Structure formats: C-alpha cells, structure tokens
Amino acid sequence: MRLPLPAVPSTGCSDMSTASITVHSLTKSYGDLTALDSFDLAVEQGSIFGLLGPNGAGKTTLIRILTTLMRQSGGDASIEGLDTRHAGRAIRSMIGVVSQENSLDRYLTARENLELHARLHGMERRVYAPRIDELLALMGLSGRQKDFPDTFSGGMQRRLVIARALVHQPVVLFLDEPTTGLDPQSRRAVWEYIRSLAGSMTIFLTTHYLEEAEQLCDRIAIMDHGRLIAIGSTQELKDRLSGATVYEIEFTGEGADRYAGILGAMPCVLDIKRVDNKITVTLECWECLSEIVTALGGAPIRRISLQERTLEDVFISLTGEKVRE
Amino acid sequence: MLRGSLAIWQRDMLILRRSIISELVAVVAYPLTIYLAFGVGMQGYIGLVDGAPYSMFIAPGLITMTAVNAAYNESVWSLWFHRRVQFTIESYRVTPISVSEIVIAKILSGFTHGIIKGCVVGVVIFAITPFRFPLEHLVQYLLFLIPGSAFFSCAGVISGTVMDKPETIGKVEAVLVMPLIFMSGLFFPLSSYPPAVIPWVRALPTTAIFEGARRALVAGEMMPLAALQIWLSALLTFVAAVYIFRRKMSE
Numbered sequence: 001m002r003l004p005l006p007a008v009p010s011t012g013c014s015d016m017s018t019a020s021i022t023v024h025s026l027t028k029s030y031g032d033l034t035a036l037d038s039f040d041l042a043v044e045q046g047s048i049f050g051l052l053g054p055n056g057a058g059k060t061t062l063i064r065i066l067t068t069l070m071r072q073s074g075g076d077a078s079i080e081g082l083d084t085r086h087a088g089r090a091i092r093s094m095i096g097v098v099s100q101e102n103s104l105d106r107y108l109t110a111r112e113n114l115e116l117h118a119r120l121h122g123m124e125r126r127v128y129a130p131r132i133d134e135l136l137a138l139m140g141l142s143g144r145q146k147d148f149p150d151t152f153s154g155g156m157q158r159r160l161v162i163a164r165a166l167v168h169q170p171v172v173l174f175l176d177e178p179t180t181g182l183d184p185q186s187r188r189a190v191w192e193y194i195r196s197l198a199g200s201m202t203i204f205l206t207t208h209y210l211e212e213a214e215q216l217c218d219r220i221a222i223m224d225h226g227r228l229i230a231i232g233s234t235q236e237l238k239d240r241l242s243g244a245t246v247y248e249i250e251f252t253g254e255g256a257d258r259y260a261g262i263l264g265a266m267p268c269v270l271d272i273k274r275v276d277n278k279i280t281v282t283l284e285c286w287e288c289l290s291e292i293v294t295a296l297g298g299a300p301i302r303r304i305s306l307q308e309r310t311l312e313d314v315f316i317s318l319t320g321e322k323v324r325e
Numbered sequence: 326m327l328r329g330s331l332a333i334w335q336r337d338m339l340i341l342r343r344s345i346i347s348e349l350v351a352v353v354a355y356p357l358t359i360y361l362a363f364g365v366g367m368q369g370y371i372g373l374v375d376g377a378p379y380s381m382f383i384a385p386g387l388i389t390m391t392a393v394n395a396a397y398n399e400s401v402w403s404l405w406f407h408r409r410v411q412f413t414i415e416s417y418r419v420t421p422i423s424v425s426e427i428v429i430a431k432i433l434s435g436f437t438h439g440i441i442k443g444c445v446v447g448v449v450i451f452a453i454t455p456f457r458f459p460l461e462h463l464v465q466y467l468l469f470l471i472p473g474s475a476f477f478s479c480a481g482v483i484s485g486t487v488m489d490k491p492e493t494i495g496k497v498e499a500v501l502v503m504p505l506i507f508m509s510g511l512f513f514p515l516s517s518y519p520p521a522v523i524p525w526v527r528a529l530p531t532t533a534i535f536e537g538a539r540r541a542l543v544a545g546e547m548m549p550l551a552a553l554q555i556w557l558s559a560l561l562t563f564v565a566a567v568y569i570f571r572r573k574m575s576e
Contacts, residue, residue, distance in 0.1 A: 067419050071575070093421040103412035107340045119332040120420035164416075 020045040020172055020202035021066060025075035028061050028226075035061040037226035038075065043219075048194070048203040050217030052210065054319050058226040059206045060100075063176050066204070067097050079172055093121065096165030096173045096201075100180065102157050104149040110160050111136070111145040114167050121168040128167065135163040139193065155186025162193060173197065175205045179212060191215055210311040220311070224319045237314045245286045246307040251277045252300040259299055266295065280307070329422025333430035334437070337403070341438065352395060352442045353449050356387040360450065363512065375514050377543065384456040385466070385539040386511035392443025392470055393477040393534065397502060400435030400481025401494055407431075409489060418574065428482060428570040432563065435478030436471075443470060458542050465541035468552050472559040473534035479562035486570045509535040530558035 021043040028036040064070040068088035118128035139159040179187040221231040268288035364380030371379040509531040537551035
C-alpha cells in the first residue's frame with residue numbers, strides 16, 4: 001500500500017529564526033538528471049535531524065552542498081545564517097563532517113590524524129592538545145592514540161573519524177551514514193556518542209538504518225527523487241499510516257485458508273496475506289475490527305494482535321518497494 | 326593564507342622522515358645502477374663525449390633525473406592516492422582552507438622530495454665515483470634543478486588530478502615522461518640528433534633542464550635562455566596545476 005504524497009510538506013522548523021540549517025528551493029542538476037528538485041528544509045538549532053531516502057534520492061548531493069563541497073544550480077542554502085555560496089570558509093570553520101568513507105590518513109597515527117585536522121582549522125597546539133586528549137578519552141581511544149588507523153577495528157576507525165570531526169568544536173555536525181558496515185555493538189557505541197552530543201550542537205544525520213534514525217533523531221525527513229516527501233517526528237510519520245490498521249490473526253489448526261477467503265471478500269479489508277496458519281489483514285480503520293470478529297465467529301483462533309507500524313513501513317509506503325539502481 | 330598548505334606539507338614531510346632510509350635506498354639504487362652500467366661498463370666503448378669521459382657526461386643528468394623523477398612520482402601518486410584511495414583530500418576540503426592551498430601543498434611536497442633525493446644521489450655519486458665539480462657551480466646548477474623539480478612536481482599534480490586509474494598513470498610515465506627525460510640529452514649530446522630535429526628538441530622544457538643543468542654543473546656555464554624557459558615552464562604548469570585541480574574539485 002502506498003500513501004499519497006503530501007502536497008507540500010512543512011519544512012520542519014516552526015520558527016525559522018532558530019533554524020541552524022535552512023534550505024530554500026534548492027536545485028541541483030547534472031545534465032539532464034535533477035538530483036535536487038526545489039528542496040526546502042529547516043533544521044532547528046541543537047536538534048538531531050535525520051534524512052532518509054533510497055539510493056540516489058539526493059541525500060549525498062544535499063550534504064555536499066551544505067558542506068560547501070558542491071555548488072547548487074539554484075535556490076539557497078545556509079548554515080547558521082551563512083550562505084553556502086558566499087561564505088564557504090566561514091561555514092567550514094563551524095561544521096564537522098563525518099563522510100561515508102573513513103578518509104583517515106593511514107600513514108598518521110590516531111593522534112596525528114586529529115592534530116592535522118586541528119592545524120587545518122588554525123588551532124594552536126596549546127588549544128588542540130588538551131582537546132584531543134579529551135576526545136580520545138571520550139571515544140575510548142586514549143590507549144591506541146599512537147597506533148595507525150589500519151590496525152583499528154571498523155568501529156574504532158569510525159569513532160576516530162567522529163573525534164576528528166569534533167576537534168574544533170563545531171556548531172553543526174554532518175554525519176553521512178556514520179554506522180554503515182559496523183557490527184551491532186559498534187553501532188550502538190556510536191549511537192551513544194552521538195546521543196551524548198545532543199543539545200550541544202546541531203546534528204544532521206543521513207542513514208539507511210531506519211532504527212538508527214528512530215533511536216537518535218528528534219525529527220526525520222524522507223526524500224526521494226530529489227524532493228522532500230515527508231517530515232516530522234517518528235511518531236508523526238507513523239501516524240500518517242494510522243488510517244490503515246494491520247492485525248495478525250493466528251489460527252490453532254486448519255481454517256486459515258478458508259477464513260482468508262471470507263475476510264478477503266469484505267469491503268473494509270484493504271489487503272490480506274496468509275502465511276501458514278497466520279493471516280495479516282490491513283483494515284480501512286480500526287472500527288472495522290468488530291466486523292472481522294463477527295465474520296470469524298466460531299473460528300479456531302489462538303490470537304488476534306495489532307501490528308505496530310514501523311518507520312520502515314512509513315519509508316516503504318512513501319518510497320515504494322522497488323529496488324533502486 | 327598558506328596555513329593549510331603548511332599543515333599538509335608538514336604532514337608529507339613527517340611521512341618522508343619516517344621512511345627516509347627505505348626511500349633513499351630505492352631512489353639511489355636506480356641512478357647508481359645506470360651510472361655503473363653505462364658510465365663505467367660502456368665507458369671503454371664510448372670514449373669522450375663533448376670532450377669529457379662518458380661517466381662524467383651522464384653524472385649531472387642522473388642527479389637531475391633523480392630529482393625530477395622523484396618530484397613527479399611523489400606528486401602524481403600522492404595526489405591520486407589521497408584523492409581516490411584514502412579520500413584525505415575530501416577531509417581537507419571540509420576544513421576552512423582553500424582548494425588552492427591543498428594543491429600548493431602537494432606541489433611543494435613533490436618539489437621537496439625532488440630536491441632532497443636529487444641532492445642525496447649527488448652526494449652518493451660524488452662520494453663513490455670520480456665525478457667532481459667546483460662547488461661554486463652549484464648555485465648555477467640549482468637555478469635549473471629548482472624550477473625543473475617544480476615543473477615536474479606540477480606535471481605530477483596535473484596527472485594525479487586528471488587520471489583516475491593507476492594503470493593510466495603508469496602508461497603516461499612510460500610513454501611521455503621517461504621518453505621526454507631520456508631524449509633530452511641525458512645519455513647523449515643533442516648534436517647526435519639530425520639538424521632538422523634539434524630545434525624541436527631544444528624547445529622541450531626537459532631539454533632546457535638537462536642541458537642547462539649539465540653545463541652549469543660541469544662547466545659553470547650559464548644558459549640564460551634555457552633558464553628562462555624552464556622557469557617560465559614551471560610557472561605555467563603551476564598555474565595549470567592549480568586551475569585543473571580546482572576545476573576537478575568543483576565537479
């Protein structure tokens with residue numbers, strides 16, 4: 001089932017004066033391909049904002065424009081009130097970026113990686129040395145600071161990249177798929193670090209892990225084909241699917257097949273699926289449940305349970321099930 | 326303005342310091358082998374070239390070749406590796422430094438590699454061979470070696486910027502860089518070419534480097550036009566390297 005696309009989603013920040021990131025009618029084209037199509041967005045200061053979208057939706061293009069690595073074809077984007085087209089250096093001095101690739105220097109030790117980054121930000125040794133000590137301790141890497149990143153696990157490398165992005169105490173932190181390729185333990189450790197930063201800076205996160213967005217983000221935007229298609233808190237996004245209610249009915253013995261036929265013919269049933277002795281029915285609204293119970297009178301039922309909608313349900317309903325190239 | 330360049334150059338020098346012994350062994354081995362094989366082994370068959378024993382004739386060229394090769398190789402591979410493999414260029418670009426600062430740092434690093442390695446090969450050749458030159462000739466020689474290394478460092482940056490595949494870099498080196506070096510009077514005098522070809526060969530910046538450097542070091546002779554040619558070539562390739570790198574980064 002697909003939800004109709006909202007006509008014009010709100011940009012997500014009620015008071016624009018408190019917005020850390022603002023994007024207005026942002027467009028980016030590569031020849032005939034439009035990667036961003038009149039994209040609007042506002043991210044509140046101090047919040048953790050998640051951007052979701054299938055491959056090729058335009059997430060990386062948006063991040064590259066916001067981090068001043070790329071110029072837009074049209075529209076405006078600003079970070080803390082500074083225009084990305086005209087204040088690149090000033091913006092880069094106040095942002096931290098964790099890119100998809102680790103981009104660590106394998107010929108420098110963990111500490112030297114952070115020191116180089118600090119020097120590129122014009123920090124003096126007396127300022128950056130204690131800051132690096134603090135970050136290495138926070139990321140649990142103090143004991144490995146003289147080792148080369150190649151000898152680190154994927155999770156440790158990721159933590160080092162995050163530490164590097166924090167050396168100069170950024171106001172806005174961009175995290176582009178920060179936990180891709182990590183095992184569940186390392187992923188949760190990275191989540192903890194991100195949570196610990198909440199409130200001290202604005203965090204802009206892209207991820208393919210919907211659980212990650214659900215766990216971390218105050219607000220989530222879903223984009224596809226270069227356009228913003230939904231925005232809100234996790235609950236607000238799930239509520240968009242609340243018009244339809246899904247129940248799972250488990251039968252004790254035979255009969256699932258017969259009752260699937262009966263339920264499938266009812267007008268209030270939007271969708272029905274049967275797997276073994278379980279039927280999953282999607283109802284028009286929860287009020288239809290009484291009709292279902294009546295129709296199932298006398299059936300050998302073990303359990304009827306309401307299925308909670310997940311962020312993934314919302315994502316799939318908005319972006320479709322088709323695999324993107 | 327060049328804070329970023331300095332930080333990146335210092336990083337590159339730290340890596341060079343760490344691996345200096347293995348780097349120098351590798352860099353000395355090649356010209357020394359050529360010197361022994363051609364300069365000593367072939368000397369009896371070749372006799373005098375331009376009035377000098379063959380080993381004396383090729384020695385300055387080998388020092389110069391080491392310097393420009395080192396400058397080119399450091400720039401091309403470093404830029405390619407940092408751009409395509411390690412993505413460190415990307416991490417530099419999200420800091421408040423300009424793209425020009427990054428490319429200037431890489432040019433400086435290639436240049437420094439060239440000068441250091443050329444000098445080390447010069448010292449080794451001076452130490453273990455009978456090749457000698459008056460020390461006062463060094464100043465004139467450096468007037469060619471410095472822009473020569475800068476020229477090749479900039480050329481390396483251009484190659485490392487525009488080429489995405491390592492095999493292409495290898496092919497360009499084999500088809501363009503090495504022939505330009507070898508055909509510029511490194512192993513034989515330019516008078517060996519047919520008269521009609523000589524003006525074309527002289528027009529090459531590599532000829533200005535090798536011919537000018539040899540005459541400066543051996544005879545203390547200054548070739549102002551050749552010096553001007555190589556300084557101008559270095560300046561032009563520097564401008565081109567910065568422009569091409571900036572364009573590539575904006576893609």
